[in-house]
Amino acid sequence: MNEMEVSMANVEDRNDLPTKPIPEPTLRRLPLYYQYLKKVRDEHKGDFISCTQIGNDLSILPIQVRKDLGIAEAVGKPKLGYSIDELISIIETFLGWNNTKDAYLVGVGHLGTALLGFERFKEYGLNIIAAFDIDKEKIGKTIHGVKVFHLGKLHDMVKRMGIKIGILTVPASPAQELTDEMVRAGIRAIWNFSPVKVNVPPDIIVQHENLASSLVVLAKKLTLARQNQS
Amino acid sequence: MNEMEVSMANVEDRNDLPTKPIPEPTLRRLPLYYQYLKKVRDEHKGDFISCTQIGNDLSILPIQVRKDLGIAEAVGKPKLGYSIDELISIIETFLGWNNTKDAYLVGVGHLGTALLGFERFKEYGLNIIAAFDIDKEKIGKTIHGVKVFHLGKLHDMVKRMGIKIGILTVPASPAQELTDEMVRAGIRAIWNFSPVKVNVPPDIIVQHENLASSLVVLAKKLTLARQNQS
DNA sequence: TAGATTGTTAATCGATTAACAATC
DNA sequence: TAGATTGTTAATCGATTAACAATC
Structure with missing residues (x-):
C-alpha cells in the first residue's frame, strides 16, 4: 500500500x-x-x-x-x-454525549418513575421530555420535572417533535401493542424494560433490558462458586 | 476412549x-x-x-x-x-428456580422501591425478605410487602438469617462502603445497581447492572443506522 | 416411506490476550 | 540513559454458525 x-x-x-x-x-x-x-x-x-x-x-x-x-x-x-x-x-x-437526544417514556409505573428521576441520564446525552400513561391519577402530573400525558397523545407528539427514542416501561401484556404504536409514530429506537421481547421492523433498533437474564447469571455464578468450593 | x-x-x-x-x-x-x-x-x-x-x-x-x-x-x-x-x-x-433464594435490598430510593415491587422475581427464585435504608421516613414502613429496617441492623440480620444475596440500589457515594459492610456480614453475591464499579474480595460475586452502558449501545446503534442510511 | 428435525462434530468469526518494536 | 508505556500486529480462545448423519 x-x-x-x-x-x-x-x-x-x-x-x-x-x-x-x-x-x-x-x-x-x-x-x-x-x-x-x-x-x-x-x-x-x-x-x-x-x-x-x-x-x-x-x-x-x-x-x-x-x-x-x-x-x-x-x-x-x-x-x-x-x-x-x-x-x-x-x-x-x-459516545455523542455532547449533543443531547430527546426521548419519550411510556408507562409511569414504579420503574418508569425511577427512570424519570435519573438525573444522570442527562450526563449521557439523554433527555426525557415527556411521559405517557393511561392512569388518570397520573395524567397531567409532573414527575421529577417531566409531565405525564395521556397515551392517546403519543402519536401526534412523536410526529410533531420528531422524537426518535422511546423508553418502554410497561408490563408484558401491552408491550407489543405500544411498540407498534411508537414505531408507527416515527420512533426509531426503543429501550425496552418490559419483560418480553418485542418485534419490530428490521430498521428499528431495540435494546432489551432483561433483569431476569442478569439475575440468572448472578444466581448461576453463586451456585457454581459454592459447588467448586465444597 | x-x-x-x-x-x-x-x-x-x-x-x-x-x-x-x-x-x-x-x-x-x-x-x-x-x-x-x-x-x-x-x-x-x-x-x-x-x-x-x-x-x-x-x-x-x-x-x-x-x-x-x-x-x-x-x-x-x-x-x-x-x-x-x-x-x-x-x-x-x-436455572434453579425451584429452590428460592432469599435476598436483602439496600437503598430504598425510586429504583429500590421499583425492584421491591417486582413480583416476577419470585418466579425466578429470588425472594427479597427485607430492605435497609438510613432515611427515618422509610424505616419501619412496609413497601410492597417488604419491611424497611435501619441500615445499622444489616450486619446482624445477614448473619442471623444467613443471607447470601444483596441488592445494592444506592447512589455512587456510599456504594463501596455498603458493599464492604455487606461482605463483612457474610453476603456472597451482590447485584449492583449503583452507578459505580465496586471492589470485592475474589470469592465474592458481583453483577453490575449498568444502565449507562446499555444506553450507550442503543444510542450508538441509532447513530450508525442513520449514517449508513443517509 | 419421505422429510423435517435433532444431536454432534467441524468451520468460521470476533473478541481477548500476547508479543514486541517504537518512543517519551 | 534506562525503563515504563504506547500502538500495532499476531496468537489464542470461546461463541456462533455450518454441515451432516441419525431418527421418529
Whole structure:
C-alpha cells in the first residue's frame, strides 16, 4: 500500500459510510472508564494516567483498556500515559454525549418513575421530555420535572417533535401493542424494560433490558462458586 | 476412549466438581425461551415445538436455540421437536428456580422501591425478605410487602438469617462502603445497581447492572443506522 | 416411506490476550 | 540513559454458525 492509498483510506474512514462497527463489549466498557476517570480527576493526583493504572483499579487487563481507548481514538504518550482531561473529553465526544437526544417514556409505573428521576441520564446525552400513561391519577402530573400525558397523545407528539427514542416501561401484556404504536409514530429506537421481547421492523433498533437474564447469571455464578468450593 | 472411560466421565460430569462452565450468552437467552414457551403453552396450539419455530419467533438462529437447549440438558425428538411442558420444567430446574433464594435490598430510593415491587422475581427464585435504608421516613414502613429496617441492623440480620444475596440500589457515594459492610456480614453475591464499579474480595460475586452502558449501545446503534442510511 | 428435525462434530468469526518494536 | 508505556500486529480462545448423519 503506498502513501496515496493510506491517505485515501483515512478519508473514507472519517467522512464516508459505512462507519466501521465498534465492538459492543468496548462500547459497554467506555462508560466505566469515564466514571472512573472523572473520579480520578477529582482526586487531583496528576494530569496523566496509564492503562496499567486504569486496569488495576477496574479489574480489567491493561491491554484491553489500551485497545478500547484506541478504538475511541484516544492517543497516549509512551511512558507518560493518557491525559486524563483529554480522555474524558474524547469519550464524551466518541459516545455523542455532547449533543443531547430527546426521548419519550411510556408507562409511569414504579420503574418508569425511577427512570424519570435519573438525573444522570442527562450526563449521557439523554433527555426525557415527556411521559405517557393511561392512569388518570397520573395524567397531567409532573414527575421529577417531566409531565405525564395521556397515551392517546403519543402519536401526534412523536410526529410533531420528531422524537426518535422511546423508553418502554410497561408490563408484558401491552408491550407489543405500544411498540407498534411508537414505531408507527416515527420512533426509531426503543429501550425496552418490559419483560418480553418485542418485534419490530428490521430498521428499528431495540435494546432489551432483561433483569431476569442478569439475575440468572448472578444466581448461576453463586451456585457454581459454592459447588467448586465444597 | 473405551466404554469404561466414557461412563467414568459421565459420573464425574454429573456428580463431581468442577461443574463445566455454562456460556454466559446461553444463560442470558434461557429466560427468553422460558417466557416465550410459557406464552406458547397458554395458546394451546400443540404439545411440541421445534427450534425453527422458536428461532423464528425470537429472531434467533434455530441452530443456536438447539445448542442452548442442549446445554440446558433438554432432549428433543427428531421430526417432532421438544415437549413444551418438559422444556419449561427443564429450564426451571436448570436455572434453579425451584429452590428460592432469599435476598436483602439496600437503598430504598425510586429504583429500590421499583425492584421491591417486582413480583416476577419470585418466579425466578429470588425472594427479597427485607430492605435497609438510613432515611427515618422509610424505616419501619412496609413497601410492597417488604419491611424497611435501619441500615445499622444489616450486619446482624445477614448473619442471623444467613443471607447470601444483596441488592445494592444506592447512589455512587456510599456504594463501596455498603458493599464492604455487606461482605463483612457474610453476603456472597451482590447485584449492583449503583452507578459505580465496586471492589470485592475474589470469592465474592458481583453483577453490575449498568444502565449507562446499555444506553450507550442503543444510542450508538441509532447513530450508525442513520449514517449508513443517509 | 419421505422429510423435517435433532444431536454432534467441524468451520468460521470476533473478541481477548500476547508479543514486541517504537518512543517519551 | 534506562525503563515504563504506547500502538500495532499476531496468537489464542470461546461463541456462533455450518454441515451432516441419525431418527421418529
